[in-house]
Amino acid sequence: MDELSLAKDYFLLYHGINDIEQTTTYGTNEKKDENSFFDIASLILSTNKKAYEKYSTLENFQKLVSQVTNKEVKSVDDLYQLQFCLIDAIKDDTKNSHIKTMHNSFKYLNKEKIIGSFEYNKLVSLFDPNELNLAEEDSFNDFDNEKTYEKKPFNEAKLELDTTINELEELFATKDFIDELKEAKTYLNNQKFSIGITGVMNAGKSTMLNALMGQELLGSAVVPETANLTIVKHGKPSANVFYWNKNEWDRIEKTAESIESIKEFVNETKKIFGDELNELIQEESVRQEVNVNELALYTSAEASGKKCNLIKYVELKSDLNFLNDSIEIVDTPGLDDPVIQREEITKEYLAQCDLMIHLMNVSQSATLKDVEFIIDSLLYQNITKLLIVITRADTVSKEQLQEVINYTKSSIKIQLKKQNKDSKLDYVLEHIKFIPISGKMALLHRTGREKEALDAGFKLEDTGILEIEEYLNDTLFGTESSKSDLIIKGAKSQVLKTITKEIKSYNYELILLNKSKEELEADLDEFTKKKETNKRIFASLNEDINLYKNDAKNYLETLETFLTTELLDLKNIIKQRVFNDVKYSYEKTKKRPESSRIKTIIETAIKDGIIDVIRDYRYKFIKKSQSIGEICEQKYQDLGFVLGHKNDNFDARGFFQDDFKSGFLTSSNEVLIGKITNEVKNSKANKLPELDRKIETHIKDEFEAIEKSIKEKANDISNILIDNFFTQISEPLKVFEHKLKKDEKSLQDRLANFEEKELNKEELTIEIHKKIKRLENISKGLK
Secondary structure (H helix, E strand, C coil): CCCCCCCCCCEEEEEECCCCCEECCCCCCCCCEEEHHHHHHHHHCCCCHHHHHCCCCCEEEHHHHCCCCCCCCCCHHHHHHHHHHHHHHHHCCCCCCHHHHHHHHHHHHHHHCCCHHHHHHHHHHHCCCCCECCCCCCCCCCCCCCCCCCCHHHHHHHHHHHHHHHHHHCCCCCCCHHHHHHHHHHHHCCCEEEEEEEEECCHHHHHHHHHHCCCCCCCCCCCCEEEEEEEECCCCCEEEECCCHHHHHHHHHHCCCCCCCHHEEEEEEEHHHHHHHHHHCCCCCCCEEEEEHHHHHHHHHCCCCCHHHHHEEEEECCCHHHHEEEEEEECCCCCCCCCHHHHHHHHHHHHHCCCCEEEECCCCCHHHHHHHHHHHHHHHHCCCCCCEEEEEEHHHHHHHHHHHHHHHHHHHHHHHHHHCHHHHHHHHHHEEEEEEHHHHHHHHHCCCCCCHHCCCCCHHHHHHHHHHHHHHHHHHHHCCCHHHHHHHHHHHHHHHHHHHHHHHHHHHHHHHHHCHHHHHHHHHHHHHHHHHEEEEEEEHHHHHHHHHHHHHHHHHHHHHHHHHHHHHHHHHHHHHHHHHHHHHHHHCCCCCCCHHHHHHHHHHHHHHHHHHHHHHHHHHHHHHHHHHHHHHHHHHHHHCCCCCCCCCCCCCHHHHCCCCCCCCCCCCCHHHHHHHHHHCCCCCHHHHHHHHHHHHHHHHHHHHHHHHHHHHHHHHHHHHHHHHHHHHHHHHHHHHHHHHHHHHHHHHHHCCCHHHHHHHHHHHHHHHHHHHHHHHHHHHCCC
């Protein structure tokens, strides 16, 4: 029977009072006839404890057993194990003809009074063709072949999984089961996809957003001079503004000492607000709810009150359908905003976005600010896809649009060359998509004024808005979306774990139903004896895990020292690169280098340097976690647990994935660049040592805030990861501890209601079998 694969290399069988995993290898005699095999399997499956006591002495029975396994069946436990293996094999890979053979065999055994009606109904129910996944091919599938994971669009996969969870909640009323399913549903429904919208002032961000949302949510009074970061979420319509806190405002005032535009901004603000400034700028950010229709008074740079000067960001909620699709929008102030702290806040939020849309006005596209932002996003901010929307496309021809796209690509190439990153050109262009749009015409169509757009010669499909929506949908929710795939897999994993635990509980109930009162009392006595031992084991393991967790937390101090040393080296590198370039320029050209060149040197050195430092930090963090994970894994294995997947070596990298890869390059370097370029402008060839000292002083002063930010972020991320890491490491222990308590309760309940359940034993057994099969089929559908 080459086509038959009825046994894996090993089977894990949970049985006995402590649910101890035992491994037994069952092989098949491949020379036997297929139908004979299923006849023999039917007989073995119909054998209960009493029947086995009779059959075990018969030579023919042992011969029959030898035709389906190479292992000797010497006890009733061996028989149960063989039955379990046969069921596990047959239910996964079989055909209608095989099931028919088994049903005929069960019918014959019942007719000959070898099994009773109860056993017959139970066996027929166990192998119900309507609930088994029957193979279409003539042969069995190999057990080791994993089912191919079929990717579906996020919304479709989410709806299916949500429906499955609802079905499970209705089918099974166990409190633990329901609570765990609710956790999976909460996880699934709370996931958000963020879209970051960027561009210089007057790029058309608000107009495009209003067209996407189908409503002028960002009213005309706010467009186009929005001065604040605006986070748009789904919810009951409302608006809240958040003011700068005292620490943030102090930084703005300090920056004003070096940058003239910010100095003017601060002076203007103090003049307008006077003593009121102290009421609005406090230790913690003041939050104020405002009327949505009056939002422009707080966000518009043109509003007379200039409250936008004090607003850090705005949170806007709307019940629009567009936002109901798990979407949040981060609408940013212009990239040319003079207040660099707004740029830092913007970068903080954009670092967490799943998709970036950068808008460029067709009449002023590809400014240096645009190009620098595009390169920075793709090379340093871990943005994997960037959509560039060219606005006001209705004002130029298609040929002119193509010229704008070509000019943008050319500008990117030139800027990369200046940064000595020519080799990154293909990478950058590969991750960019261009879509022209007429935001005004799209907005007319979406707000009931389509006649105006049509009179202007624009159908909805001509505006570009549909192409943008298709791109958003594919990127965020399509089959290639890695985030949506991880969300669905994560939720499915939670549900599958819950189902697995419930199936084990039902199997244990079946074991209990087949035991006599004396056996149950003996089991409970054994449970009681082992309880204290188990408690000590669990307490010891939990204590060890807490010690390892404290060890990991303490290791963060070592990592902070590492950061201090590495960032000190980075400061020296920045100073040396600037100094060497100035010195070289004087020697070769007798002139000072251009300020733009000095700026590029500083920016590139800082960004590349910080990325290298964080990469090394991440490596050390994972290496420490790997060491702890391996120790915990060994302790678990010594007690029969498995941390991670069976037969896989522990790999800490799987716990952390993309962490530490974004959010570390949000600090502005404008003040530092301004101070150093100013020193270079005033430098003299015969006074280079003095320039060296001044550069070192400026780097030391201005790098302090950058260093503090990096250390705080690294520490915050590390602490969160450590907590999550040890939550997962502790899970197998908590699951097993919970199972023991649940099994003990089931055992006590069985004894307390022994007579009642004994009377309904047949019905209860069939009912439990049906529940197990239903759970198993749902589990298969999720894999």
